[in-house]
Amino acid sequence: MQGIFSEAASFFSELQKRICKELEETDTVGKFCSDAWERPGGGGGLTRVLSDGDVFEKCGVSWSSVEGILPVELAQSMFGDGQTFRATGISLVLHPRSPYIPTTHANLRCIVHGEKVWFGGGADLTPYYFYKDDAIHFHQILSNVCKKHGTVADYSTFKKWCDEYFYLPHRKETRGIGGIFFDHLGIDSTLIQDAFSFVCDLGDVMMNAYLPIVAAHRKASYGDKERNWQLYRRGRYVEFNLLHDRGTIFGLQTDGRTESILMSLPPLVRWDYGTSPPSFDSREARLLQVLKPIDWLSNS
Amino acid sequence: MQGIFSEAASFFSELQKRICKELEETDTVGKFCSDAWERPGGGGGLTRVLSDGDVFEKCGVSWSSVEGILPVELAQSMFGDGQTFRATGISLVLHPRSPYIPTTHANLRCIVHGEKVWFGGGADLTPYYFYKDDAIHFHQILSNVCKKHGTVADYSTFKKWCDEYFYLPHRKETRGIGGIFFDHLGIDSTLIQDAFSFVCDLGDVMMNAYLPIVAAHRKASYGDKERNWQLYRRGRYVEFNLLHDRGTIFGLQTDGRTESILMSLPPLVRWDYGTSPPSFDSREARLLQVLKPIDWLSNS
Numbered sequence: 001m002q003g004i005f006s007e008a009a010s011f012f013s014e015l016q017k018r019i020c021k022e023l024e025e026t027d028t029v030g031k032f033c034s035d036a037w038e039r040p041g042g043g044g045g046l047t048r049v050l051s052d053g054d055v056f057e058k059c060g061v062s063w064s065s066v067e068g069i070l071p072v073e074l075a076q077s078m079f080g081d082g083q084t085f086r087a088t089g090i091s092l093v094l095h096p097r098s099p100y101i102p103t104t105h106a107n108l109r110c111i112v113h114g115e116k117v118w119f120g121g122g123a124d125l126t127p128y129y130f131y132k133d134d135a136i137h138f139h140q141i142l143s144n145v146c147k148k149h150g151t152v153a154d155y156s157t158f159k160k161w162c163d164e165y166f167y168l169p170h171r172k173e174t175r176g177i178g179g180i181f182f183d184h185l186g187i188d189s190t191l192i193q194d195a196f197s198f199v200c201d202l203g204d205v206m207m208n209a210y211l212p213i214v215a216a217h218r219k220a221s222y223g224d225k226e227r228n229w230q231l232y233r234r235g236r237y238v239e240f241n242l243l244h245d246r247g248t249i250f251g252l253q254t255d256g257r258t259e260s261i262l263m264s265l266p267p268l269v270r271w272d273y274g275t276s277p278p279s280f281d282s283r284e285a286r287l288l289q290v291l292k293p294i295d296w297l298s299n300s
Numbered sequence: 301m302q303g304i305f306s307e308a309a310s311f312f313s314e315l316q317k318r319i320c321k322e323l324e325e326t327d328t329v330g331k332f333c334s335d336a337w338e339r340p341g342g343g344g345g346l347t348r349v350l351s352d353g354d355v356f357e358k359c360g361v362s363w364s365s366v367e368g369i370l371p372v373e374l375a376q377s378m379f380g381d382g383q384t385f386r387a388t389g390i391s392l393v394l395h396p397r398s399p400y401i402p403t404t405h406a407n408l409r410c411i412v413h414g415e416k417v418w419f420g421g422g423a424d425l426t427p428y429y430f431y432k433d434d435a436i437h438f439h440q441i442l443s444n445v446c447k448k449h450g451t452v453a454d455y456s457t458f459k460k461w462c463d464e465y466f467y468l469p470h471r472k473e474t475r476g477i478g479g480i481f482f483d484h485l486g487i488d489s490t491l492i493q494d495a496f497s498f499v500c501d502l503g504d505v506m507m508n509a510y511l512p513i514v515a516a517h518r519k520a521s522y523g524d525k526e527r528n529w530q531l532y533r534r535g536r537y538v539e540f541n542l543l544h545d546r547g548t549i550f551g552l553q554t555d556g557r558t559e560s561i562l563m564s565l566p567p568l569v570r571w572d573y574g575t576s577p578p579s580f581d582s583r584e585a586r587l588l589q590v591l592k593p594i595d596w597l598s599n600s
Binding site: 033035047049051058060169170171231235238239242243249252258259261262263265266267268269270271272273274 | 333335347349351358360469470471531535538539542543549552558559561562563565566567568569570571572573574
């Protein structure tokens with residue numbers, strides 16, 4: 001069981017290199033900085049951030065492989081026995097400069113707790129202006145990779161989980177147009193290899209799911225109106241991550257590395273009082289209409 | 301007991317008018333908009349916001365007087381009996397444009413739960429650049445008003461409470477240079493009038509505590525470096541309010557009016573990865589040195 005953990009840690013590390021390289025090639029200007037860090041309780045990570053690029057205003061791609069002792073209460077609330085744990089994962093949050101390119105987030109992780117080993121993760125898309133083709137393309141790629149791994153993955157289930165997870169009750173909106181979210185994959189041990197294969201394939205297609213959307217909108221010009229709407233909507237991203245995201249809150253509560261955890265926050269954000277779309281048929285209003293669970297693949 | 305609640309509600313409403321007027325006079329350009337709202341469960345409020353002023357980038361001054369039924373668990377965790385409650389209060393958060401003028405926050409409230417009535421509140425200061433005279437002036441005014449109401453108020457106790465409350469564990473910093481914070485004042489009923497008198501006087505001196513600090517710095521010019529530091533430090537304000545502030549989290553969880561609750565968030569905020577002061581003896585570094593409990597009045 002420890003073997004698959006090490007394999008996962010290596011895969012995630014190699015995936016981080018590949019993704020950063022692809023993002024630099026896409027951006028053409030921005031370069032990732034690298035911060036290697038150690039965790040006092042055991043293990044460490046490599047946080048990589050690209051700031052002020054041409055396409056990307058801020059990209060965070062973080063890898064970690066840590067181990068340690070869980071607080072008793074937390075240990076009891078998790079699958080598995082005992083207090084020792086190991087966790088390895090990759091997480092990425094990409095904040096483009098253009099309001100027409102959506103923000104994307106993804107993470108993949110492998111957890112070991114006592115005898116139990118499992119995978120979790122997900123990928124989702126947060127547009128500021130809505131393009132239906134983007135939503136269909138993104139979900140189609142995710143659906144395809146799930147279909148390929150039918151023993152462990154089910155797109156409909158994972159999509160529903162994502163819609164439920166990335167929900168802001170105080171705004172009565174989903175964070176974006178969804179994606180997939182899953183946890184405890186392979187925990188019954190007979191399917192742990194299948195789970196790992198799925199996670200590897202998902203990692204491999206992440207940029208295929210996102211970069212064509214970047215390419216579709218990167219040349220489109222925009223003005224202050226669109227930029228301000230993007231900065232305002234980015235506030236929702238912050239609200240979700242600080243009020244609701246279990247990973248963020250868990251990380252901060254367990255004395256994780258603050259700068260790595262909060263690298264997900266957008267580079268520049270507005271909070272205006274009482275903002276609403278300029279009119280009911282505006283592009284801004286159109287976005288709000290799709291911030292709810294929608295079956296993007298029903299006609300495709 | 302209900303009499304004092306109504307008196308408090310009236311006082312807070314009148315205080316809101318006075319404070320908004322003073323802030324408009326100080327700003328000279330910005331004007332408050334007014335949003336009256338009703339709470340589906342009972343009561344309502346008046347949210348007033350000034351945006352894009354000359355001195356102030358965003359001011360929120362909110363009044364409310366609400367009543368309703370508490371969730372069982374919450375009711376049991378509070379002083380008093382039964383599930384019905386009434387709450388009235390004023391809260392303000394002032395975000396100036398200049399990085400040299402600190403943000404200030406204050407709130408005053410009266411709660412009725414069963415037989416119990418009490419007051420709570422506080423006032424605190426969050427500078428982006430540190431001026432010792434500002435800290436001393438602000439704390440001196442608060443200390444004076446506490447001294448005048450010695451039967452219910454104790455500056456040292458309330459100051460310590462403030463330092464403990466406005467603390468960001470994941471940053472190992474206080475939110476700012478403190479102030480006072482108090483709760484359950486007058487709950488033993490014999491001193492409820494004293495508590496109300498204290499709260500009234502505190503409301504009356506709030507602008508005396510803050511506006512001279514505005515006057516001291518409003519003419520000072522600044523550049524991008526100072527502005528970016530302010531926007532970056534404003535991120536801490538958001539982190540505190542969304543991760544830790546009980547009022548914010550309670551309000552959102554109990555289906556409060558989101559726009560009124562989140563009017564406290566700064567108008568424009570940066571999150572840069574790994575920001576640190578330019579040098580150990582810079583003005584930016586000086587700020588970080590005072591973000592811990594400090595006895596501002598020890599030599600005065």
